[in-house]
Amino acid sequence: MKDYIVRATAADSQIRAFAATTAEMTETARAYHNTSPVATAALGRLLTAGAMMGSMMKNESDVLTLQVRGDGPLGGITVTADSSAHVKGYVNSPDVMLPAKNGKLDVGGAVGIGLLQVIKDMGLKEPYVGQTILVSGEIAEDLTYYFANSEQVPSSVGLGVLMNHDNTVRCAGGFIIQLMPFAKEETISRLEENLKKVTSVTELLDRGYSPEQLLGELLGDLGLEITDTVPTQFYCDCSKERVEKAVASIGRKELEEMIGDGEDIEVKCHFCGAAYNYTIEELKEIIKRSR
Template sequence: MTDYIVRATAAEGQIRAFAAVTKDTVEEARRRHGTSPVATAALGRLLTAGAIMGSMMKNDTDMLTLQIRGDGPLGGITVTADSHANVKGYVLNPDVMLPPKNGKLDVGGAVGIGLLTVIKDMGLKEPYSGQTILVTSEIAEDLTYYFANSEQVPSSVGLGVLMDKDNTVKCAGGFIIQLMPFAENKTIDQLEENLKKVTSVTKLLDAGYTPQQLLEELLGGMGLEITDTMPARFYCNCSKERVEQAVVSIGKKDIEEMIKEGKDIEVKCHFCNTAYKYTIDELKEILKRSK
């Protein structure tokens, strides 16, 4: 289990906590999409959050979508995850380059001002959807704000992606810590004190901290109990049959045009960048079926 999530409680159940290492997941996304360092950092942070938030859902069929739309050069980020921490995602403009800000990748500048949307499809008539403004566009703080405002759950979110000199992912991961409604004031005060001491998730990850050690650092002296671990990975369930739906959606007229041109077409999955080829004969079949 290279990438994994640890679930825990602390302060006799007054706190629930999640921590993850996601280096391989983020590197897989970087490799598939050819993302620039700043785009990798932004996508990696949201993929990490998606994996953790996915693991919070209860049913096998539950699906989570996180969407960031900003006015920065990145254009937007979309991530989806299931309850088994299978996660996938993409950025609209993967090759964005920006100068560093205060010696760090300028994720906030790449994202810009905009909105964060969280959609949870839990098999009900309508999916749950919550939306908040981006407060810093650094993603972790935006999710902290989302939890407090849309779900009324006081939370602390930390996310980090560190790039190596060759622009591959050196380390990635993060945490989400949440207070239960019955949390006592002394628990809240102690948690706040503990959180003040941790200034950078990336530094801890770079020092080789495991998810368990991250939580020990954040919840030291608060009766931490690890309840569960689960693997996390970049996984896309696309297939030629699924992508065919995208071909159908462009409409009969355009498919007929393609057939007239006499050239095979290639369609890529947004989420994993896998290319699917359709021959003229296959396009004719698709046209027949769509009628």
């Protein structure tokens, strides 16, 4: 099944909701970066959230970046998404292995304590930057805390990644449910009761639940209305020209030293691992163009 996001409202627009299935996206990331199971789970959760949050943005050129910086062995996770729900990301230390915790992958232990940063570049002079502490390192709880504290939007975020025994991705997905400012107490109480019943997103995904069924479980008794469906995928838009900008930013002195070494250089994209080769002549041209 292709990955996609559903957007919905409930309780006469007192609630807005998003749900996604993202197994292909997460498996693509795992294959690109050769991530360990716990690194795949952490990256897959943040990619899923990034895709849904990207789809919340209005303009075609808007870009969202999520950065998790913890003191755990993963080191950090970076994900970027656009308003078309194209998403890409990587972890700093993809081969981290940790023992299971309560029979589950220990994402919180791999991430550790630190900060979550959300950067929204919406074409204004300065991008919007929101930052909160990591409350658990489990990603979903951290984003729930971010929405409430940085954007003042009471939200519930659920994210899950389940692995096969051969370390490929079995299923992945999640939801974001948000209360509008005019939500009534009765609506809030009913939603809270429904959320208590869903203890594991992964369990529902493994039972074959679609994004529509996920939201049905949470909002079915609150007048759920699916408004639209958006395809989502892991997509890296790197190119030799784009990577050249990164090479140029190294600085003239360093580039001249590389040229002096007399050997071509190879630069790899952080997001997808694609390798780009630059000859001595090309490096000389980069210096010329950056004058």
